[in-house]
Each structure stands twice: as structure tokens, then as C-alpha cells.
Amino acid sequence: MNVGLFTSVFVTLFVIMDPPGTVPLFISLTAGQSRAVRKKAAWQAVLVAFGVIVVFAAFGQQILKHLGITLPALQCAGGLLLLLIALQLLTDTAEDPVQTKNVNIAFVPLGTPLLAGPGAIVATMVFVQRANGSLPDVVAISAGIVAIHLVMWLTLRFSGVIMRILGENGVLLITRIAGLLLSAIAVQLVAGAVRDFIKAG
Numbered sequence: 001m002n003v004g005l006f007t008s009v010f011v012t013l014f015v016i017m018d019p020p021g022t023v024p025l026f027i028s029l030t031a032g033q034s035r036a037v038r039k040k041a042a043w044q045a046v047l048v049a050f051g052v053i054v055v056f057a058a059f060g061q062q063i064l065k066h067l068g069i070t071l072p073a074l075q076c077a078g079g080l081l082l083l084l085i086a087l088q089l090l091t092d093t094a095e096d097p098v099q100t101k102n103v104n105i106a107f108v109p110l111g112t113p114l115l116a117g118p119g120a121i122v123a124t125m126v127f128v129q130r131a132n133g134s135l136p137d138v139v140a141i142s143a144g145i146v147a148i149h150l151v152m153w154l155t156l157r158f159s160g161v162i163m164r165i166l167g168e169n170g171v172l173l174i175t176r177i178a179g180l181l182l183s184a185i186a187v188q189l190v191a192g193a194v195r196d197f198i199k200a201g
Contacts, residue, residue, distance in 0.1 A: 002140040009127055009144030012185055015178040016085065016119045017049075017148060019155035020171050025114065026159050029105050041106045042156035048111025050149045053124050057145065060125035071129045072196035078122035079189030085119045086186055089179025092172075115152060126189065 026045075030038045064074060087093070124145065131137035155162060166174070 001143060002134075002136045004140075005127070005131075005137055006140040006144045006147075009124075009141050010147050011181070012123050012127075013120055013144065013148040014151070015182040015185070016082065016117075016123055017115055017152060018089065018175060018178050019152050020162065020166065020174040021089070021178065022110075022114060022152070023155060023159045023163050023166075023171060024168070026110065026156050027163060029110065038159075039157065041104075041110065042159075043153060044104070044106030045110035045115060045156065046149050046153040048107050049115035049120075049152070050145070052112055052116035053120060053145060056121045057124045057128050057141070060121075061129060064125070064129075071126075072193040072200070074122070074129060075126055075189050075196070076193035078119075078126050079186045079193065081122055081186075082119050082182055082189065083186035085117075086179045086183035089175055089182065092175075 026038075026042070030041055033041075064070075124141075127141050127144075128138075131141055163171070
């Protein structure tokens with residue numbers, strides 16, 4: 001397994017999906033519900049997010065090929081999208097998702113777009129495109145996806161405990177750090193795409 005790629009996938013998805021940052025949102029969306037219902041919502045939301053990301057990881061390349069989109073173009077678009085998300089994390093301008101009427105919150109808005117949002121989907125597709133079918137890289141990407149969803153499930157499962165330990169200020173601090181890291185990743189993606197465009201003439 002490509003350990004470096006595994007680390008890159010895990011860290012990138014961690015800062016995009018922002019497990020600590022989802023804690024207050026999860027608590028607010030499940031307020032007034034029993035502990036059993038919150039536990040069920042936690043694993044359902046993570047399962048939905050995992051399914052969405054796996055589908056795009058598996059079939060994203062075919063979609064891009066059909067549309068005639070190149071990897072540098074996807075990298076540049078993904079980098080710009082991640083940069084917007086990073087700015088929202090840094091400036092606290094993102095709108096909190098609200099519960100959709102008559103829809104299980106584990107599906108909307110928790111599973112998607114809160115966990116499996118555009119940023120996570122694009123980042124995963126970029127990693128898969130880079131792997132180009134290499135078995136060690138595919139294993140690393142798969143392990144990274146599974147690992148981040150495991151962390152996300154544990155975070156939501158014990159959200160009450162985490163909120164008490166970190167407090168609102170602690171969650172805010174982690175969110176800001178995640179935004180800074182994500183902005184650096186976004187700039188690196190755009191820079192790599194520009195370099196590839198130049199090489200391709």
C-alpha cells in the first residue's frame with residue numbers, strides 16, 4: 001500500500017469533512033431525540049456518505065471521459081471549489097444545513113451534503129484519477145476513505161462527549177485550522193493543474 005497516498009487521502013478528506021465541525025450541527029439536528037435515535041442517525045449518515053463517495057470514486061472517471069474532461073481541468077476545478085470551502089471555514093460564512101421536511105436527517109442534510117459534499121467528492125475523484133489503476137494506490141485510496149468514515153462515525157457516535165470536552169471554542173479552533181490546511185491543499189491542486197496545462201502546451 002502507498003502509505004504516503006493513504007495519508008494524503010485521509011488528511012484531505014479529514015479537513016474537508018471536518019469531523020469536529022460536524023459535532024455541533026449533528027447535536028442541533030438531533031436535538032430532542034433519544035440516544036438510540038442519535039446512534040442510528042450517526043451510522044446511517046456515515047453509511048450514506050460512504051456510499052456516495054464510493055460511487056463517484058468508482059464511476060467518476062467514466063463520467064469525466066464521457067464528458068471529455070481532463071485530469072488537470074478536474075484538478076483546477078476541484079482546487080477552486082476546495083478553496084471556496086476553506087474560505088468558508090476560515091471566515092465562518094458557511095450556512096448551516098437545515099433539516100428537510102419529511103426526510104430522514106441521516107440522508108439529508110447529514111449524509112449529503114454535510115459529509116459527502118462536493119468538496120469530498122471532487123477530492124476523491126482527483127485521487128482516483130491520479131492512481132490510474134495502480135493497485136497499491138487503489139488500496140491506499142480505499143483504506144483512506146474507509147478510515148475517514150470510521151473516524152466520522154466515532155465522532156458522531158460520541159458527539160456529546162466531544163462537545164463537552166472541546167467546548168464551542170475548541171471546535172471553532174479546529175475548524176479554523178482545518179480551513180487553513182484545506183486552503184493550502186486547494187492551492188497545491190490548482191498549481192499542479194496549471195503546471196500540467198503548461199506541459200501539455
